[in-house]
Amino acid sequence: MDKNIYKPYLAELREIKRETPDVKTFKVEILEDIDFNYLPGQFAMVSVFGRGECPISFSSSNFRDDLIEFSVKRLGKVTVALHELEAGDRIGVRGPYGNGFPIDDWKGKNLVFIGGGIGQAPLRSSIRHVLAERESFDRIDIFYGAPSTEEIVFEDELYQLEDRNDLNVYLSIDEKEGGWSRFVGFVPENVERIAPSSENSIALTCGPPVMIKFVVKNLKELGFESDEIFTSLEMKMKCGVGKCGRCNVGSLYVCKDGPVFSYDQVQESPLSIEEI
Ligand code: FES
Known part of the structure; x- marks a missing residue:
């Protein structure tokens, strides 16, 4: 049909x-x-x-x-x-x-996934897509953070990914908890600490706006260009079909033009990503 x-x-x-x-x-x-x-x-x-x-x-x-x-x-x-x-x-x-992440254009590159909270959902889809053809991509780094261990989404899967030797996983929680041996602090701090290489790399980030703001800042300091940083602004959407007028970022509508944008697309809009 x-x-x-x-x-x-x-x-x-x-x-x-x-x-x-x-x-x-x-x-x-x-x-x-x-x-x-x-x-x-x-x-x-x-x-x-x-x-x-x-x-x-x-x-x-x-x-x-x-x-x-x-x-x-x-x-x-x-x-x-x-x-x-x-x-x-x-x-x-x-x-x-919506448009989706142009993953097939990134074959042969390093990919850096940076997620926070439920923002990991579209990144999980992307990670599963990429791992289905792992050999097509170079180094893979996955950062994910949640406020506490109780709020980690896809917890079992992230721990399974940690056990793989063909990618790197950097998990974090915002505040110290007994039994947590991984990083304690915010996601942008973890990115700054690990400092993934920007050479031949694409970064995908999705999460709370304040996290994206500081992740982008840190990625730029690491040498990522604005067209090498992609984000999904899905959280801005309401009706999803261009009717309510509540998802605009400058002249762009998240539901019709996105929800995936490269940073160079949204940084030039009057309402920059830092204000979303
Ligand atoms: S979500 Fe309603 S116009 Fe885009």
């Missing part, structure tokens, strides 16, 4: 995993006979029947995951309603929308 990106498809929640006290990952199967292909960084409009619809980034990879995954923080009316659902319940999914 031809896919119509404006039509919501009926989908079923196959599995729900609690990641943190307010984040869950939903594994979703589209119940209609369509090829639902998407890129890391793209998003879908997810509807909870009778409660509304909201934009949510994919946290899975089309390349290696059979089911679509959405990792969702309980934050507004629709996401609260989504968190109340159980495996077997049905939702609507339409999309995919």
